Amino acid sequence: MAVVENNGKGRRWSPLSSPAVILTFKTLGSIIVTMLGLAFITFVIGRVMPIDPVLSIVGEQASKSTYDDAYAALGLDKPIIVQFFIYIWDVMHGDFGTSLLTARPVVDDLIRRFPATLELATLGTIMGVTLGVPLGVLAAVNKGSWFDQIARVVALVGYSMPIFWLGLMGLLVFYGILGWVGGPGRVDIFYADIVPSVTGMILLDSMLDGNWDVFWNAMSHIILPATILGYYSLAYISRMTRSFMLEQMSAEYITTARVKGLPERTVIWGHAFKNILVQLITVIALSYANLLEGSVLTEIIFSWPGIGSYITTALLSADMNAVLGGTIVVGLVFVLLNIFSDLLYRVFDPRAK
Amino acid sequence: MMETNMQKQTLRDWLLTDTPTSRRHARYAAAYSGWLTLKSNTMAMVGLGILLLLLFMAAFAPLLAPMDPFVQNLGGRLQPIGADGHILGTDSLGRDLLSRVIYGSRITLYIVTLVALIAPIVGLLVGTVAGYTGGIVDAVLMRITDIFLAFPRLVLALAFVAALGAGIENAVLAISLTAWPPYARIARAETLTIRNSDYIAAVKLQGAGAMRIITKHIWPLCISSLIVRVTLDMAGVILAAAGLGFLGLGAQPPSPEWGAMISEGRKFILDHWWVATVPGLAIFTVSLGFNLLGDGLRDVLDPKEGGHS
Numbered sequence: 209m210a211v212v213e214n215n216g217k218g219r220r221w222s223p224l225s226s227p228a229v230i231l232t233f234k235t236l237g238s239i240i241v242t243m244l245g246l247a248f249i250t251f252v253i254g255r256v257m258p259i260d261p262v263l264s265i266v267g268e269q270a271s272k273s274t275y276d277d278a279y280a281a282l283g284l285d286k287p288i289i290v291q292f293f294i295y296i297w298d299v300m301h302g303d304f305g306t307s308l309l310t311a312r313p314v315v316d317d318l319i320r321r322f323p324a325t326l327e328l329a330t331l332g333t334i335m336g337v338t339l340g341v342p343l344g345v346l347a348a349v350n351k352g353s354w355f356d357q358i359a360r361v362v363a364l365v366g367y368s369m370p371i372f373w374l375g376l377m378g379l380l381v382f383y384g385i386l387g388w389v390g391g392p393g394r395v396d397i398f399y400a401d402i403v404p405s406v407t408g409m410i411l412l413d414s415m416l417d418g419n420w421d422v423f424w425n426a427m428s429h430i431i432l433p434a435t436i437l438g439y440y441s442l443a444y445i446s447r448m449t450r451s452f453m454l455e456q457m458s459a460e461y462i463t464t465a466r467v468k469g470l471p472e473r474t475v476i477w478g479h480a481f482k483n484i485l486v487q488l489i490t491v492i493a494l495s496y497a498n499l500l501e502g503s504v505l506t507e508i509i510f511s512w513p514g515i516g517s518y519i520t521t522a523l524l525s526a527d528m529n530a531v532l533g534g535t536i537v538v539g540l541v542f543v544l545l546n547i548f549s550d551l552l553y554r555v556f557d558p559r560a561k
Numbered sequence: 562m563m564e565t566n567m568q569k570q571t572l573r574d575w576l577l578t579d580t581p582t583s584r585r586h587a588r589y590a591a592a593y594s595g596w597l598t599l600k601s602n603t604m605a606m607v608g609l610g611i612l613l614l615l616l617f618m619a620a621f622a623p624l625l626a627p628m629d630p631f632v633q634n635l636g637g638r639l640q641p642i643g644a645d646g647h648i649l650g651t652d653s654l655g656r657d658l659l660s661r662v663i664y665g666s667r668i669t670l671y672i673v674t675l676v677a678l679i680a681p682i683v684g685l686l687v688g689t690v691a692g693y694t695g696g697i698v699d700a701v702l703m704r705i706t707d708i709f710l711a712f713p714r715l716v717l718a719l720a721f722v723a724a725l726g727a728g729i730e731n732a733v734l735a736i737s738l739t740a741w742p743p744y745a746r747i748a749r750a751e752t753l754t755i756r757n758s759d760y761i762a763a764v765k766l767q768g769a770g771a772m773r774i775i776t777k778h779i780w781p782l783c784i785s786s787l788i789v790r791v792t793l794d795m796a797g798v799i800l801a802a803a804g805l806g807f808l809g810l811g812a813q814p815p816s817p818e819w820g821a822m823i824s825e826g827r828k829f830i831l832d833h834w835w836v837a838t839v840p841g842l843a844i845f846t847v848s849l850g851f852n853l854l855g856d857g858l859r860d861v862l863d864p865k866e867g868g869h870s
Binding site for chain 1: 708714834851
């Protein structure tokens with residue numbers, strides 16, 4: 209501590225005052241405050257819900273004393289502030305309670321289901337990036353052309369389409385009529401549980417196992433939902449790429465490069481594109497976070513056993529522990545990705561320091 | 562000479578003048594030139610047309626709908642598109658799909674209007690108070706805003722509806738609760754730039770209090786950026802409401818809400834595809850309309866952003 213105080217007056221260098229350390233502490237502080245806020249919101253939601261948690265455990269016919277015992281066992285007789293701190297304590301230890309539906313700890317359920325969501329969102333993001341970035345760059349370079357107009361329409365349609373409906377239509381056309389892809393679920397039933405689960409992601413697991421039959425079957429199942437999620441991410445990424453590129457293309461250094469006689473391809477990809485990379489990475493991180501959320505409805509349509517379908521199923525059967533636990537985990541991932549993109553921005557963009 | 566000129570001056574000239582004669586004149590002139598810019602944007606006009614059509618459909622639903630949207634006819638269930646008397650076919654209970662889509666526009670409009678009123682007003686209040694007061698109030702309010710922003714919106718809305726119970730009003734409430742933070746951010750940013758300008762200092766010297774400055778001088782300047790954001794957000798609101806309806810958490814049956822209709826049609830998707838397709842097209846069209854109009858409005862009202870997007 210003395211070093212820090214000294215630093216205020218004497219400007220002596222200390223590891224605690226370097227910008228990176230201060231930034232780390234600030235970031236950590238903001239993560240903690242945000243997570244406390246998330247926990248507070250879920251706590252309030254859990255309190256105001258109209259379902260009596262005691263009744264759902266002991267049943268309608270329970271005697272008064274059984275009811276009171278369960279009431280006390282749940283800690284509901286304690287002051288609300290105490291209840292909140294107990295809740296925070298539990299959440300910090302990864303204890304979200306037991307799911308009424310599966311009768312297992314919510315944490316175990318979430319850990320088991322998370323890889324499926326991650327697999328889907330990752331593949332979707334990969335598709336969105338590989339198609340969306342070139343689309344955005346070309347639209348910016350050919351601003352006002354027919355290509356730009358088409359890119360604009362493609363993005364607007366993506367913004368406007370209800371994702372669950374697009375999923376249904378995709379299933380109808382590519383599975384029902386054309387039969388090109390596998391149906392709902394992660395693999396066909398006779399391929400299920402063949403490869404040992406290492407990462408929980410079937411594509412990776414089957415590759416590790418060298419079982420290519422399972423891999424291609426899993427691929428035929430994931431390709432449609434991933435494409436649909438990828439389209440959403442494409443819509444967002446292509447618009448953002450276009451606007452970043454337009455900003456760069458009107459800068460003076462681009463004119464200089466052109467005057468020097470550099471080929472247009474070098475000007476676009478070597479100069480302008482290189483300068484939007486940092487912004488682009490933050491956008492991709494954000495769109496990845498959005499896909500994790502967007503997968504809620506997609507997972508329902510495709511019977512995908514991920515976190516989204518877990519939360520929704522729990523919701524429909526009033527399994528509040530599972531709902532709130534799932535919400536906190538999705539929120540946590542969301543916050544971490546946001547902060548990650550923010551950090552990247554600061555680390556790689558010298559102007560932001 | 563002067564006389565004839567004055568007589569020849571049409572309403573159009575009056576609106577396009579460079580030298581407005583009164584404050585109201587200037588305001589009308591600005592609105593008119595904005596309208597002209599918007600009118601030249603074909604896509605925005607298509608969007609506006611779609612929304613006017615939606616308004617028309619909702620207003621005259623009883624006259625436009627060929628049948629009662631709730632009357633079941635089990636003998637004529639799952640009739641295909643173009644069937645006798647049912648242009649868009651019927652659903653699993655034999656209800657006319659066209660009539661249900663037309664009546665569904667009322668529910669969509671109801672949800673959109675309520676959210677478009679609640680969320681920006683809450684955001685405006687929080688944002689301007691935080692921005693104008695500054696200090697600890699600002700820090701606390703913005704921290705709360707950030708927490709709400711950090712939450713994935715659909716998941717948060719799901720959790721709220723779970724707590725409040727299913728239904729349209731609760732869906733509206735849940736969506737509004739997740740939609741206000743961006744407005745607060747915008748309103749605060751605008752307030753911060755306005756707060757220290759000279760004319761605010763002048764009004765202060767004339768003795769205006771904080772209330773008057775916020776309501777009379779800051780709010781009007783926040784409105785245009787909020788309107789753009791609201792229009793662009795409405796597509797998302799429609800999609801969220803439809804998503805909640807699809808999950809059975811929004812409007813309850815037999816209400817002809819479009820999302821709930823898709824959910825009904827989902828069971829028959831492979832054999833009777835139109836039951837889910839028709840309401841989905843309706844959702845898509847309306848949210849596309851909002852997106853097209855919002856894009857155009859941004860060019861008109863918010864030239865800073867319009868330049869590069």
